[in-house]
Amino acid sequence: MHCLVIGGCGFLGRHIVEALLAKGHTVNAFDIRKTFENEKVTFFIGDLCSIQDLSPALKDVEVVFHVASPSPLSNNRELFYKVNYTGTKNVIAACKESGVKRLVLTSSASVVYEGVDIKNGDESLPYATSFMDSYSETKILQEKVVLEANNPAESFYTAAIRPHSIFGPGDVHMVPTLVQTARAGKTKFMIGNGANLVDFTYVDNVVHGHVLAAEKLVSDPDNVGGKAFFITNDEPVPF
Numbered sequence: 001m002h003c004l005v006i007g008g009c010g011f012l013g014r015h016i017v018e019a020l021l022a023k024g025h026t027v028n029a030f031d032i033r034k035t036f037e038n039e040k041v042t043f044f045i046g047d048l049c050s051i052q053d054l055s056p057a058l059k060d061v062e063v064v065f066h067v068a069s070p071s072p073l074s075n076n077r078e079l080f081y082k083v084n085y086t087g088t089k090n091v092i093a094a095c096k097e098s099g100v101k102r103l104v105l106t107s108s109a110s111v112v113y114e115g116v117d118i119k120n121g122d123e124s125l126p127y128a129t130s131f132m133d134s135y136s137e138t139k140i141l142q143e144k145v146v147l148e149a150n151n152p153a154e155s156f157y158t159a160a161i162r163p164h165s166i167f168g169p170g171d172v173h174m175v176p177t178l179v180q181t182a183r184a185g186k187t188k189f190m191i192g193n194g195a196n197l198v199d200f201t202y203v204d205n206v207v208h209g210h211v212l213a214a215e216k217l218v219s220d221p222d223n224v225g226g227k228a229f230f231i232t233n234d235e236p237v238p239f
């Protein structure tokens with residue numbers, strides 16, 4: 001397949017790019033920055049909020065992976081809304097304009113989280129109606145527009161993958177933040193009773209979920225199209 005990874009220079013995006021190459025696919029990477037070199041990848045630098053920026057990267061592409069988002073730590077509601085919601089509508093419009101028929105979104109497990117523990121949750125859970133932050137709020141808006149765009153009549157098929165915290169090589173968020181916090185001596189406080197659970201997923205498993213979703217959108221679109229899937233390693237671990 002000829003694939004485009006939007007956010008392909010980020011932590012997860014780069015792993016998806018490399019996994020697709022390893023499977024023999026050809027890959028374009030689109031991002032606002034370039035973070036690595038790979039002669040097998042065609043890089044496009046631009047903002048996903050601009051159809052003009054996106055269009056060249058979409059030429060002859062069969063599957064788009066939309067992995068980009070501002071960092072959850074940026075705490076900038078306007079930016080989250082612009083990139084995650086308006087920008088994602090732009091990605092859908094650009095895909096349709098360019099004749100792309102498959103779109104896989106990186107969503108988040110936070111779309112169902114309202115601050116109350118969830119154990120053994122599945123995809124039948126409703127979207128959260130009270131939001132933890134504007135990142136989560138706009139991840140819900142984003143996922144909804146992507147799944148609602150699924151349209152068999154136009155042969156346009158979409159799916160969303162919902163990881164929670166991702167770890168692995170190249171992670172600039174979770175493990176570095178934990179290390180920084182520990183180095184600053186801020187690990188002396190416990191929130192809750194010490195039995196809180198949290199879900200971590202190794203990056204290769206998240207990548208695998210994305211690749212499977214793309215392959216199924218091609219081979220079995222009527223069963224997978226318009227659906228979201230949690231992705232995890234195993235049982236949650238005490239945090």
Ligand code: NAD
Nearest residue numbers: 007009010011012031032047048067068069108164165166
């Ligand atoms: P990351 O910050 O490493 O990568 C995101 C990439 O998106 C960056 O390279 C950034 O430059 C790019 N980007 C941001 N705004 C853009 C724009 N307007 N146009 C083009 N590119 C833009 O983050 P990540 O950890 O790899 O996260 C990837 C996706 O996974 C995000 O959608 C995030 O919401 C989701 N997610 C991440 C985690 C996690 O623990 N890392 C957990 C759940 C969901």
